[in-house]
Amino acid sequence: MPLTVACRAGDADKHDKDVNALLFHKGKLYSAGDDGKIKLWSLDLLKQAEVQGHVAPVYSLAASDDTLYSSSSDGSIKLYDLNTLQLKQELTKNENVEYWRVRYFNGHLFVGDNEGNVSVYKNNAFYGLVNVAEPVKDLQVVEPYVLTVQDTDLVITEVKLDGEKLQWNQDSNIPGRAPVTLIGSGYIALIARDGKEILLHSADKQTGFKELTKIVHGSKDDRIINALAGVQWGNKLELFSGGWDKILRKWNVQNQSLADGGSVDVDIVINSIATGDQDQIYAAGADGHIVRVDVR
Template sequence: MSIKIENETKIESDPCVVAWDNQLFVGTEDGSIKVFDANLTSGASWSAHTVQLFALTAGCGYVYSSSNDGGIRVWTPKGEKVKELPPTGGDVGVLHIFGNNVYAGDEAGNVVIYENNEEKAKYNVLEEVKDLWFHSPFLFTVRDLDVTVTEIKPDESKNRFTTRFTVEGRAPLRATGNRLLFMARGGITLQLHDNSVDTGFKKLHEVKVSDMIVTSLSVIGDYAWTGGWDGHVRRWKITGDKLESAGEINLGSCVNALDTSASNTAYAVLSGGRVVRLTA
């Protein structure tokens, strides 16, 4: 199955991070955030930081951004600054929203959970957090050697946690239903694991998804999208215990980040300033 470019736009500064929440939010190398609709028609744009954005997420009526020039900044979707959350203790490289809570991971190993833009809990997992995911009650964190599975209960304790498993792997990482996906240590092979403590998060399947390091993984339902340094975006279907190829496209330049809005639609931001909408 082929993947094709439906829409494309170009921006002046290299896009480096992306988030989807019924609109596309693109964070750039010069610290700005640009907003597009589903067809990549441009909307609001504002200077969010003085330097490159490290992480970006959107949901619950807000946009959250981080760089190394301060804490996490909270914006309206039109670019009005709402708040600046205090520094976590290190540069925040990961931001995700789960339910009504924002999860931030930093280079010092801190994972901070925010509720209503106030700190709710903080855990230190002892190594830099390059990616994280939450599938209650488990927090998955990863750098480039191991995935750590931590049991947390933010409503009961703001700092206590139990480490349940450690599995070889590296960022990026995602969970969907009863499946857990992350890269093998080499960065080019995607692993599919059972998302269950009862099986010890057993590895079910793995497949080479790139000739070079994968920078981005996005999962929605039974479909996963990957992209990386080799310029290819590939789509995979989770069929039981296996990953099956479901399309690919060569975009010709490094994929800095990607996100999905539906199982057959993804947005990729590329070095050189390109932003593309892909469909399968």
């Protein structure tokens, strides 16, 4: 089934600088970028709300049932109303730290920073700290593990979240670099250290988080991968990838491998991908552009 660019954000509404983060949550799309702004979009990329969330680049977004979270190089984590983007609270502020990633999972907020720490918040109160030894460029959570990665290794850390204090223990390391994504509950995808190959691993500790396959992203010399997004739509497990070659690619997870599912030129360097409703994908990146791609 071909991939088709369905719509683009208008020039008057798009970000002023590169987009770093996309988040699809409860039928709404959120974006954040180097301009410090956070925007709320309709499914056909009409801007519905905007806030100057930070004075520096916003690197990541996450959401709970009623709150949007943002992290920034200005050393702050902020909370907003999901529908209006009205500021609720500044969760923390530390001008000596850059917060690169936020993820929300099962009542806990995980915050990765440039000093190699993952701060965990429970009910928006600090719960504990996990040290993973290298800056956290990307972060995912698959219970009971926190996955963190920069440029050399994916660090898999087991965390226990049911006590008065956070307990953790580093479990495994997998060679690779950011980005990292989950595909359903059974697969982990990340990038090889050269930035040009996608690695598919089992998410099952019983297999030793085994590498299942390795594929080259594309055929061009300029094919560094910046973004991955895994999704389970019904019984379909799919992965989307994009980067400097401006091509959004779809991969079907079949027989513990990745099969080519088509591609489309979106005409922007891709920094972030978010999967929306069935067969809709959003990609964003250079100069503030955002596009929606449909699987026809």
